[in-house]
Amino acid sequence: MHNHLLKKTGILLAAAAFALTQLSCGTQNTTESAEQTAEAPAVPTPEAAETAEEPIGPMPQPEGSEPEAEVTDAAEPEPEPEPEPSASAESGEEAGTLSPPSEAEGGSVFGDPQTSQPVTDEKMQTLLYSLAFPEGNGSWSAYIYNLSENTEGSVNSRRQQAASLIKLYIMGAVYDNYDLLISQYGQGSVDSSLHSMITVSDNDAANTLVGYLGGGDSAAGMNAVNQYCAANGYTDTHMGRLLLQSNELDDNYTSVTDCGNFLRKVYTGNQEGDSAAAAQFSLLAAQTRRNKIPAQMPEGVSVANKTGELADVENDAGIIYNVKNDLIVVFMSENVGAVGSAQSTIAALSRQIYDYYNN
Helix, strand or coil, X not given: CHXXXXXXXXXXXXXXXXXXXXXXXXXXXXXXXXXXXXXXXXXXXXXXXXXXXXXXXXXXXXXXXXXXXXXXXXXXXXXXXXXXXXXXXXXXXXXXXXXXXXXCCCCCXXXXXXXXXXXCCHHHHHHHHHCCCCCCCCEEEEEEEECCCCEEEEECCCCEECHHHHHHHHHHHHHHXXXXXXXXXXXHHHHHHHHHHHHCCCHHHHHHHHXXXXXXXXXXXXXXXXXXXXXXXXXXXXCCCCCCCCXXXXXXXXXXXXXXXXXXXXXXXXXXXXXXXXXXXHHHHCCCCXXXXXXXXXXXXXXXXXXXXXXXXXXXXXXXXXXXXXXXXXXXXXXXXXHHHHHHXXXXXXXXXXXXXXX
């Protein structure tokens, strides 16, 4: 009996010892797990990965390896190659640059065909491109108005030295003030000066009329011419000196487009029976200088024109009429070396324009 109690007691002590051992091992494992958790680096969440800063500078590469190409989020586009210059740009100013119609709205070189304003149609554009200005003999501009079709166009239209083309605008200003002037200076004197100024390009007659416009003051007379130009939209035209005077301080300027618009008003007014326009048309038709626009015209073709010359300038502005298709043609040139050749150029190109519309 005693031995049986001792054996039972020993079994209970052994069970208790085993339980204590298991409890101690569980505590140690839990502590190690907690320590490993504390030492392990935190795994960033997707939101944290998106907001984390990228490393600054390139990552180190193993020796002997090819460096990786750098990729940026918004690589700058490579610049586009410069466009090839056009044929007209390569050939210089002589090739010509089409100018927009003088009164067309909307900014188109063809204007607005729905209005009564002149436009540049395809036929005229083809003609303008075909005009062969001389190379090495000055800079040129040209204007064409097709009076039958109400179309216009110009090449290189810009402000240039007017020479005697300024007399067109003196004539216009005089007829704007005609009644006043003839009451002050007499109709005979005014008409005689107008005739000499236009038909033989008399410079003294031009200066006389400018003085009349200013009431005896030439500066006031030039201002009257400029006011007339401004009122009529001749924005490229300016009278800055009397004829034969030095151009050191100022000069006289106009453009082929201004001259063309002036002649168009004269032509239209004459057709409509306006007496002042008819008088101006008659003076231009009586022109004695016929070596430019009229020079190569066929027999029977009439030209009312006004020329302009300086030492290196050859200009002419004319109305070609009494033909199937009446036209206005204006040429201006400057820095001309060969004067005779420039006059022949104007004559030949004027005939080309005439043939284009009348043959």
